[in-house]
Amino acid sequence: MPNGRSSFVEDEHADRTPARDVEPFWAEEPETPVHGRVVQLPPAGVIEVEPGVFRPADDPALPPGVHLPVDPPPGRSGADSPWAQPPRRAQPAPTTPVPVRTGVHQPQPPTPPPSEDPFAELTSDETPTAEEFARRRLAKPAQQTATMGARAMLHKGTLGLVKLSPGKRELEYKQDVEMVRRNFGGLRQVTVVNPKGGAGKTVAVLLLAMTFGQKRGGYVLAWDNNETQGTLGMRAQQDFHARTVRDMMRDLHLFQGSQGRVGDLSQYVRAQGEGMFDVLASDESATAGEMLTAGAFAEIRDVVSRFYKLIFVDTGNNVRAENWQAAMDATDQLVITMSARNDSAETAARMLDHLEQGGHRRLVRQAITVVTMPPTRKDIDLPAIQQHFAARTRAVVLAPYEKLIDSGEPIRYGELSSNTRDAWLKIAAAVAEGL
Incomplete structure (x- = not known):
C-alpha cells in the first residue's frame, strides 16, 4: 500500500514535471513590475540584460557593469521580503551596441527625457516666428483699386460696388513718389x-526742393x-x-565742434511753410x-x-x-537747366x-538736362x-510753361x-534715380 500510495503521488504530479527539452518558466516574459505587487525573480546564475532577454552569468557577451542577483538568505523569502522586489536592470553602454543572439530583436536607443523648457513646443518648425511675421507685414499687397482720376470717381460714385484697377498714369505717379522717398x-x-x-536755375532749385520736401517730409x-x-x-x-549766408559766415564760430542746434540754425535759414x-x-x-x-563753401556745407x-x-x-568749383567737387547729382532756345542750350x-x-566727365554723363518750355513752341x-x-x-x-513761374513772384507749391x-x-524721380 505505501508503495502504491507513493506511486500514486508520483503519477499525480507526473504531468506537472517539466521535460528537459522545455524552456524554463523564467525564460518567459515576466510581468511588468507594478507598485505593491510581487513579481517573480530569475534564479541565481541567470541575469536579465533587457526586458524579456536572459543570459547565463558566464556569458562573455555580457556588457560591462552588469552584476548577478544575489539569492535571498534562507527564511527571508516571501511577499514581505525585500528580496522579493525586482532587481535593478543594468543599462547597456551608450556607445557600444550589445550583440544579441539569433531571434532576439536589437534594442532601440533610449528615448531622451522630455524637455523641461515650457516653451519648447512653441519654437517648433510648424510655429511661425516674429521674423516671418515681419517679412509678411513688410510685403505690402498690390493696390488693386484706383485712387486717382475717373476710375476713382466711378468707385466712389457707386459706393464701392465698381472697383477698377489703377490706370497707367496712376501707376507711374506712385512709382515716381516711391523713387523720391527712397x-x-x-x-x-x-x-x-x-x-x-535766365536759364531757370533758381526756379529749378525751388521746385525740386518743394517736390522732395512734400514727398519726403x-x-x-x-x-x-x-x-x-x-x-x-x-x-x-x-x-x-x-x-x-553772409550772416551765417560771420557766426560760424557758434557751430564749431559739437556746438549749434537746429533752433540756432533757424536764425539763418528761411522756412518755406507748406513746401x-x-x-x-x-x-x-x-x-x-x-x-x-x-x-567758405566747405565750412558752410559742413554745418548744414x-x-x-x-x-x-x-x-x-x-x-x-x-565757390562754383567747390560746389562741383561736392556734387552727387548734376542738373543742367536751359530754356528751349539755342543760345541757352549752347x-x-x-x-x-x-x-x-576739368575731370568731371562722369558727373556730366550722369547729369539730368531740364528744358523749360516757352508759352508757345513756335x-x-x-x-x-x-x-x-x-x-x-x-x-x-521737359518742364511745362507755368504762368506763376514766369511772373517772377514768390513761388508757392499749392498755387502751381x-x-x-x-x-x-x-x-525729381529722375534726379533721385542718380542719388
Whole structure:
C-alpha cells in the first residue's frame, strides 16, 4: 500500500514535471513590475540584460557593469521580503551596441527625457516666428483699386460696388513718389548749373526742393551759392528774418565742434511753410563784400550737413569762381537747366565741355538736362536740343510753361497747376534715380 500510495503521488504530479527539452518558466516574459505587487525573480546564475532577454552569468557577451542577483538568505523569502522586489536592470553602454543572439530583436536607443523648457513646443518648425511675421507685414499687397482720376470717381460714385484697377498714369505717379522717398544712404548734394542768366536755375532749385520736401517730409535745404548777389531769397517765401549766408559766415564760430542746434540754425535759414524745406539765401544787395571762397563753401556745407539730408545748390554764372568749383567737387547729382532756345542750350553745352576737361566727365554723363518750355513752341529748335544733350547726359526732361513761374513772384507749391506739379515730380524721380 505505501508503495502504491507513493506511486500514486508520483503519477499525480507526473504531468506537472517539466521535460528537459522545455524552456524554463523564467525564460518567459515576466510581468511588468507594478507598485505593491510581487513579481517573480530569475534564479541565481541567470541575469536579465533587457526586458524579456536572459543570459547565463558566464556569458562573455555580457556588457560591462552588469552584476548577478544575489539569492535571498534562507527564511527571508516571501511577499514581505525585500528580496522579493525586482532587481535593478543594468543599462547597456551608450556607445557600444550589445550583440544579441539569433531571434532576439536589437534594442532601440533610449528615448531622451522630455524637455523641461515650457516653451519648447512653441519654437517648433510648424510655429511661425516674429521674423516671418515681419517679412509678411513688410510685403505690402498690390493696390488693386484706383485712387486717382475717373476710375476713382466711378468707385466712389457707386459706393464701392465698381472697383477698377489703377490706370497707367496712376501707376507711374506712385512709382515716381516711391523713387523720391527712397533712402539715399546719407547726405546728398544736387547742384543746378548754367552760366547763362535766365536759364531757370533758381526756379529749378525751388521746385525740386518743394517736390522732395512734400514727398519726403522735410530735411531739405535750398542754398543760393551765388558768388555775389542771388535771387533765390527773392523767389522764396519770406520768413521772420532776412539773414543770409553772409550772416551765417560771420557766426560760424557758434557751430564749431559739437556746438549749434537746429533752433540756432533757424536764425539763418528761411522756412518755406507748406513746401516743407528751408532756404539759405545769398546776399540780395549789389554792394556786398568780397566773393565767397572755396573754404567758405566747405565750412558752410559742413554745418548744414548736420541738419539736412538733401541739399540743392543754386550756382552763379561764373564757372571760374572758387565757390562754383567747390560746389562741383561736392556734387552727387548734376542738373543742367536751359530754356528751349539755342543760345541757352549752347551756353550749357560749352559748360559741359569745361567740366569734362576739368575731370568731371562722369558727373556730366550722369547729369539730368531740364528744358523749360516757352508759352508757345513756335520758332524753337527743340529736337536738336534734345538730341545733343541726350547723347551727353543721362536723361532729358521737359518742364511745362507755368504762368506763376514766369511772373517772377514768390513761388508757392499749392498755387502751381497739377500739370506742373506732376512734371516736376517726374523730374525729381529722375534726379533721385542718380542719388
